[in-house]
Amino acid sequence: MENEKKLTAGDAELTLQPENGCRIASLQIGGTELLRQGDKFGAFIMVPWCGRTENGVFRNGGVSHQLPVDAAPHAIHGTGRHVPWHEAAPATETTAAYYFDLADPWPYPGRVTHTVELAPHSVKLTLSVEATGDSFPAQAGWHPWWLRNLGQGGQDVELAFSAAWQEERGDNHLPNGKRIDPKPGPWDDCFGMPDGVDVTLHWPGEMRVQVESPAEWAVIYTEQPEAVCVEPQSGPPNGLNTLPRLVTPIDPLEITTTWTWHRIG
Template structure:
């Protein structure tokens, strides 16, 4: 059974059994979330907006080295581990718009992930946190699939202004270097010079604000665009240059606000 949050302008649907993901977000009558139709994309990650915890993006060969031990994570993207463990689990509803999930093995620590959805007058605030009572490495993120086309208006125009990009090697995973952004299409991680803005001319404009400095942009599909805040780039566990200077962040928030145009 899904949960529904609504106010005068916004209606959100959450499915606790599918990673407590946001399966629908309607603002001013427009459904902004969609599903990628490509058969090459795993259906478990192809729709809505879902949490990535306790890691976001890919981990090379599903292998995590921690405290002198090697941990094997599920290889769900070829030989790599992808997008954590939370998006395929059933979460417990603990309050209106609030969900929790206990995560342990095969992750090396045990903790609680918390996901909350709060309606705003003109959009939604989403918060995801991970608490394992340690300072072990982790990364968390949110993965929305935005429609390229709404029921009215022009095709999506994304204003992203990438400032630097995480270089990917021939295997598609980070090399550990930051480089100047290259032209899209992208399946890449960036630091941006400005807040992302998504515009459907003649219909709606969304502004995306986040606590994170890192954004993954995936705009290769014909029908969807992903703009994902993450606390660290994919596979940062293997690359000291991509890791935070202090403690690993254990939470991220995303605010989606809209105006009709």
């Protein structure tokens, strides 16, 4: 893709695609690709909402808004992954920052900025959502597709995490408001981690990656054979309605995540 931005630190190389929703298209460690490849994969940004919003409808005070239904009957993963982003600051060999301005079909003006800071053994990602007019509820997070198998003859990835609860899913694929003890996978489920997201991906004998965030929510998705997803996010699915976080001109939403890796052997 044109206008890709490559960051390098040590033997780590990260590729950004600003015109494809500022997606992280590739993360290679010593030439080993960690993310599923393809225009819809890599690691994409979820903003200004995460996961499914019920029937594509959310409320801001007494006003209801209809979003495009792209995961019938719901709206999914926000608008940021569908639009080109623009350079927010000059990039360096290890850092980059991009932004886009919220616009139709999102009904409120605002600006979203994504900052990427690559180090030899980690990357720190930061998302900020600013209101440039009226206040509005919003969410932000990341949806990385980690390869289930690194394709070098090793074993499939193993996930390890401790959650305080799992959001029980209703028949409409959304949390129904009940918190239950975490169940064994496979998952397409949201977990509560009040002390912060902390999930380890372990490819035995090959690689270990730790996904951390001060955020309290993560969706874990393991229902596809090619990849697994560990999604740090600022609230649960349908959170625009059930747990709204109001973004105001003086109180932006900010979320960070750090991914740390260690080669084994």
